[in-house]
Amino acid sequence: MSLIVQKFGGSSVADSERLFRVADIVTKTYAKSNNVIVVVSAQGDTTDDLLAKAAQVNENASKREMDVLLSAGEQMSASLLAMAIEKLGFPVVSLLGWQAGFVTSSTYGSARIKRIEPDRIQKELDKKNIVVVAGFQGINRYRDVTTLGRGGSDTSAVAIAAAMHADLCQIFTDVEGVYTADPRKVKNARKLSVISYDEMLELASLGAQVLNNRSVEMAKKYGIELEVLSSMSSKPGTIVREAANKMEEMLITGVAKDEDVARVSIIGVPDRPGLAFKIFSKLAAKNINIDIILQSVGRNGTKDISFTVSHANLKPTIDLLDPYSELIGATTVLYDENVAKVSIVGAGMESHAGTAAHMFEALYEANINIHMISTSEIKISVLIDYEDADKAVAVIHDKFFGKPVLD
Amino acid sequence: MSLIVQKFGGSSVADSERLFRVADIVTKTYAKSNNVIVVVSAQGDTTDDLLAKAAQVNENASKREMDVLLSAGEQMSASLLAMAIEKLGFPVVSLLGWQAGFVTSSTYGSARIKRIEPDRIQKELDKKNIVVVAGFQGINRYRDVTTLGRGGSDTSAVAIAAAMHADLCQIFTDVEGVYTADPRKVKNARKLSVISYDEMLELASLGAQVLNNRSVEMAKKYGIELEVLSSMSSKPGTIVREAANKMEEMLITGVAKDEDVARVSIIGVPDRPGLAFKIFSKLAAKNINIDIILQSVGRNGTKDISFTVSHANLKPTIDLLDPYSELIGATTVLYDENVAKVSIVGAGMESHAGTAAHMFEALYEANINIHMISTSEIKISVLIDYEDADKAVAVIHDKFFGKPVLD
Numbered sequence: 001m002s003l004i005v006q007k008f009g010g011s012s013v014a015d016s017e018r019l020f021r022v023a024d025i026v027t028k029t030y031a032k033s034n035n036v037i038v039v040v041s042a043q044g045d046t047t048d049d050l051l052a053k054a055a056q057v058n059e060n061a062s063k064r065e066m067d068v069l070l071s072a073g074e075q076m077s078a079s080l081l082a083m084a085i086e087k088l089g090f091p092v093v094s095l096l097g098w099q100a101g102f103v104t105s106s107t108y109g110s111a112r113i114k115r116i117e118p119d120r121i122q123k124e125l126d127k128k129n130i131v132v133v134a135g136f137q138g139i140n141r142y143r144d145v146t147t148l149g150r151g152g153s154d155t156s157a158v159a160i161a162a163a164m165h166a167d168l169c170q171i172f173t174d175v176e177g178v179y180t181a182d183p184r185k186v187k188n189a190r191k192l193s194v195i196s197y198d199e200m201l202e203l204a205s206l207g208a209q210v211l212n213n214r215s216v217e218m219a220k221k222y223g224i225e226l227e228v229l230s231s232m233s234s235k236p237g238t239i240v241r242e243a244a245n246k247m248e249e250m251l252i253t254g255v256a257k258d259e260d261v262a263r264v265s266i267i268g269v270p271d272r273p274g275l276a277f278k279i280f281s282k283l284a285a286k287n288i289n290i291d292i293i294l295q296s297v298g299r300n301g302t303k304d305i306s307f308t309v310s311h312a313n314l315k316p317t318i319d320l321l322d323p324y325s326e327l328i329g330a331t332t333v334l335y336d337e338n339v340a341k342v343s344i345v346g347a348g349m350e351s352h353a354g355t356a357a358h359m360f361e362a363l364y365e366a367n368i369n370i371h372m373i374s375t376s377e378i379k380i381s382v383l384i385d386y387e388d389a390d391k392a393v394a395v396i397h398d399k400f401f402g403k404p405v406l407d
Numbered sequence: 408m409s410l411i412v413q414k415f416g417g418s419s420v421a422d423s424e425r426l427f428r429v430a431d432i433v434t435k436t437y438a439k440s441n442n443v444i445v446v447v448s449a450q451g452d453t454t455d456d457l458l459a460k461a462a463q464v465n466e467n468a469s470k471r472e473m474d475v476l477l478s479a480g481e482q483m484s485a486s487l488l489a490m491a492i493e494k495l496g497f498p499v500v501s502l503l504g505w506q507a508g509f510v511t512s513s514t515y516g517s518a519r520i521k522r523i524e525p526d527r528i529q530k531e532l533d534k535k536n537i538v539v540v541a542g543f544q545g546i547n548r549y550r551d552v553t554t555l556g557r558g559g560s561d562t563s564a565v566a567i568a569a570a571m572h573a574d575l576c577q578i579f580t581d582v583e584g585v586y587t588a589d590p591r592k593v594k595n596a597r598k599l600s601v602i603s604y605d606e607m608l609e610l611a612s613l614g615a616q617v618l619n620n621r622s623v624e625m626a627k628k629y630g631i632e633l634e635v636l637s638s639m640s641s642k643p644g645t646i647v648r649e650a651a652n653k654m655e656e657m658l659i660t661g662v663a664k665d666e667d668v669a670r671v672s673i674i675g676v677p678d679r680p681g682l683a684f685k686i687f688s689k690l691a692a693k694n695i696n697i698d699i700i701l702q703s704v705g706r707n708g709t710k711d712i713s714f715t716v717s718h719a720n721l722k723p724t725i726d727l728l729d730p731y732s733e734l735i736g737a738t739t740v741l742y743d744e745n746v747a748k749v750s751i752v753g754a755g756m757e758s759h760a761g762t763a764a765h766m767f768e769a770l771y772e773a774n775i776n777i778h779m780i781s782t783s784e785i786k787i788s789v790l791i792d793y794e795d796a797d798k799a800v801a802v803i804h805d806k807f808f809g810k811p812v813l814d
Contacts, residue, residue, distance in 0.1 A: 016463045050483070054490060056423045061490035068486035068501050072479040076457070079475035083461060083468035094475050098505070099550060120550070143506060143527070 002167040003125075004029055007039040007135065007157035011174050012231040013077050014044035016084070022231055023084035025172070026130060030090060035125050037164065039135040039157040040081055042073025063108035067137075067147045071097065074134035074153070082132045092130040095120060097145065100131075101163075102138030102156065104146045111138060111146035113155065116163035125164075133160065151212030158215045162222035169224050171211060172231040177238035178203065178210055181255045181397045185390055190401060192253055193236075196243035199253045200226075202345040202379045216240065243347050251355060252346030255397045257389045261291065261341045262314045263371065265306040266321060268298055268331030275328055276305055282320060288313045292341070292374040292383055302331070306372060308383060311337065339371065340389035343381040344396060356380050362399035368392050409574040410532075411436055414446040414542065414564035418581050419638040420484050421451035423491070429638055430491040432579070433537060437497060442532045444571065446542040446564040447488055449480025470515035474544075474554045478504065481541035481560070489539045499537040502527060504552070507538075508570075509545030509563065511553045518545060518553035520562065523570035532571075540567065558619030565622040569629035576631050578618060579638040584645030585610065585617055588662045588804045592797055597808060599660055600643075603650035606660045607633075609752040609786045623647065650754050658762060659753030662804045664796045668698065668748045669721045670778065672713040673728060675705055675738030682735055683712055689727060695720045699748070699781040699790060709738070713779060715790060718744065746778065747796035750788040751803060763787050769806035775799050 006029065008022050022038075030036045041047075050069050054061050075096055082094040101117030124131045135153030140146050148155055154171060161169035178200065181189040195203075197220035204213040210228055219226050219240065229237025269275055276295065283290055291308040298304040309317050314335060321333045349355040359380055363370060368391065372383035384392055413436065415429050429445075437443045448454075457476050461468050482503055489501040508524030531538045542560030547553050555562055561578060568576035585607065588596040602610075604627035611620045617635055626633050626647065636644025676682055683702065690697055698715040705711040716724050721742060728740045756762040766787055770777060775798065779790035791799055 016460075019464060053423075053483075053487065057426060057487050058490040058494040060494075062493055065486045065489045065493065065501060068489075068503070069483055072482045072486075075479045075482070076460075076476055079472045079479075080460065080464050082472045082475075083465040086469055086472065087465040087467075094472060096475070096552070145503070 001033050001035065003035040003037070003164055005037045005039065005157050005161040005164070005166045005169040006172060007153060007170065008041065008081075008172045008231060009153065009174070010041040010044050010047070010077075012172050013040055013081060016080075018231075019081055019084040020087075022081060022172075023088050025231060026081075027085060027088050027090045030130050036130050037121065037125070037160055037166070038081065038130065038132045039153055039160060040074060040077045040132060041135050041153040042070075043077045043080070046073040046076065064144060067108045067145050070147050071134070071137040071145045074136050078132050078134040085130055085132070090130055091128055092132060093124050094132040094134070095124070096134050097137030097156075098139040098143075100133045100160070102159070104138035104140050104148070106140040106142065106144075106146070108140075108144075108146055110149035111140060113138060113148065113159045116159055118163050121160070121164065151214070154212035154215035155218060158218045158222075158224055158226070161224045162218065166224065168227060169219065170227045170229060170237075171215075172229060173210060174230060174232065175210060175228075176230040176233055176235055177228050178240070179254065180401050181393050182257075186255075186394055186397050188402070189397065192238045194239045194241065195253050196347050197240060198243065198378055199345050199347055200240045202343070202376070203254050203256050211240070251348040252344045252400050253348075254345050255393050255400070256343055256345065257393050258341040258343070259386065259389065260310050260312075261308045261339055261383070262311055262335055262337045263306060263308050263339050263383060264314070264317055264321070265304055265334045265336075266325050266330050266332075267304050267334060268300075268302040269305055269325075270329045271301050271303055276303075278328075279305065279321070279324070282324060283317065286316055286320060288317055288320075292372045292381060294372045308339075308341065308372070338386045339383050340386045340392075341381050341383050342389055342392045342396065343379055344400070345379045347378050349378060349380070358399055359396055362395045363392060366391055366395040368395075408440050408442065410442045410444070410571055412444045412446065412564050412568040412571070412573045412576040413579060414560060414577065415448065415488075415579045415638055416560065416581070417448040417451050417454070417484075419579055420447055420488060423487075425638075426488055426491040427494075429488060429579075430495050432638060433488075434492060434495050434497045437537050443537050444528065444532070444567055444573070445488065445537065445539045446560055446567060447481060447484045447539060448542050448560040449477075450484045450487070453480040453483065471551060474515045474552050477554050478541070478544040478552050481543050485539045485541040492537055492539070497537055498535055499539060500531050501539040501541070502531070503541050504544030504563075505546040505550075507540045507567070509566070511545035511547050511555070513547040513549065513551075513553070515547075515551075515553055517556035518547060520545060520555065520566045523566055525570050528567070528571065558621070561619035561622035562625060565625045565629075565631055565633070568631045569625065573631065575634060576626065577634045577636060577644075578622075579636060580617060581637060581639065582617060582635075583637040583640055583642055584635050585647070585661070587660065587808050588800055589664075593662075593801055593804050595809065596804065599645045601646045601648065602660050603754050604647060605650065605785055606752050606754055607647045609750070609783070610661055610663050618647070658755040659751045659807050660755075661752050662800050662807070663750055663752065664800050665748040665750070666793065666796065667717050667719075668715045668746060668790070669718055669742060669744045670713060670715050670746050670790060671721070671724055671728070672711055672741045673732050673737050673739075674711050674741060675707075675709040675736075676712055676732075677736045678708050678710055683710075685735075686712065686728070686731070689731060690724065693723055693727060695724055695727075699779045699788060701779045715746075715748065715779070745793045746790050747793045747799075748788050748790050749796055749799045749803065750786055751807070752786050754785050756785060756787070765806055766803055769802045770799060773798055773802040775802075
């Protein structure tokens, strides 16, 4: 007998027909003599509807009250799924975050799971119940309801899998797994059967949007094997686990693009020690994450410093840097939102020279100009013009995986 | 400084405009240096919408899961009202049933409040917060969510008022108070300024629908003064409290009708001791409440036994009595759904002879035939034809309160 955690996103439980599809998957897993814990998100547009309702009343509502409101979404989907499972004749119980023992930090709206007190879930499993847990929610030390922020249900699922020592954590979504590139754009993108945690982390942070990054980090930390698969098909998905030797003979696992990126350049920074450090400390103090950084020699012994931020952080960045750059004697601050980041990810590139050259060659052949480059052990990213992004993904995918077909 | 509990029903919080009207009432009460606890029902049609959603998935869903689903309704309205109060700049916190300390029996769907653990509410009041409590819900000893059944938010409010020793419990509804008759039918019905618990109980059970009966019983038990008033006007409502001497110089306080009634007659019951007892024990065993009972002498030394039940209980009653009446040798079982009960209620009638005669005179003058009569210390009820009910209320109201205007 295995313990399997299954997580279903909002689109998988959007209406009663889909609820029964999910109930079918869950009960078939249970019928194979498994213990099953199910984690659900709110149905379809429920969360957005609740956000709109709150905005009508108070656009600056406290995050505490927002969490009380939003957590009702998963409460409704969890009970409805339990009713569907009851209808199929299986023993089931739904549990809210506080019942399931999710103890979180106090940060309303983006709480972090501190621990799971597993007594109640264990008791229900011992009674041979299928346990449906409302994802995305917990309680903090004040015994107030918290939510984990967007994508938090993935994290709920992995945290439960870790706390209960589950054998497998299946994340059901609307794609069939993790692909070598976005299958909606690159027709011959291949589904990966296995990918390592680190590769998945790089892909998730690049906007591949399959798994919430926090959930992958947690899975890695606790060694929980994940499977990403579709609730609409019965095909096996992609397993995410610790990298094994010769896990797959692939040099890279995927090509991804991230459109939520803007380039900021501070031109003519005087060449004094510590100035770059001061600039980035100021940004860090405002919780602005920066990504690719490039420092180049400018005119008259000055430096140009460029980096990328997300679109949401662009305005705060400019607001902060405009007066400050004047203060330190820089010439000007420029920015460009019309860019995109395209990356290749693969644990294999560590041991293969020439991967970067391969990538740049593909871009060169397609006449795509590279603005900035950044590399890590398992990732190479380039910043290019926004309008070149899809083409870049296609030609890079072609170079590594064979001829792609553009959508 | 007083502690005031204010309860708002579903129609009072149905949309954001109404939420702000409620927030205005609450904050004005708070601004007069009162501690305020607010109890809310689910918004408008939320509960019905959730019931419909559940029915789509599983018409025989367990009551446990129904309670998880339904309690989301008050969760949403409580947080939205808190947001509206925040918007007006007042300190506020919403609490769910389990946070507010509502410990109930285990009966899902119609749980009874066993006790309120007041620590959390007291802590929030000490912090000078307005406390918004999700009505209608609690947790049982399994730490599962329960609901109190329809009208349960009234009970939530009175229970909190009792537990916290509140000075007043205001029940806001869509009428301005308790009237001598239904103001939608009898134009010159008067609003009562005061009514006793017992009178209110009789009126509530007669379908006056202003206050949930359980809440009045609880208010009586704990001596909580209730005020029934409208959230749409600023007029004082009706105070419900222990009967005082000369509280009001009125003989009767109101005339009410109840249309949810059917008459059942067992004809030709043999005149053996204990048969009536046996019949009514059988009905009690099926949880069928019976109301007016009449026993009359039939032909050939037999008896006819008549009584009334609610419409919902009619079929189970007939199903039970048809075979049983044959068994005991009765002739037949008849029933009539086309009846209504009209009653007058008043603590004053105890000390005034002739009240019943007055009532019957009014009906006689209007040529309305009486089928059955039942009396208690503060109530006289008659069973009449359904089509005479509105007219009966009008002519009785006329007799006791002066000329009415029929709607």
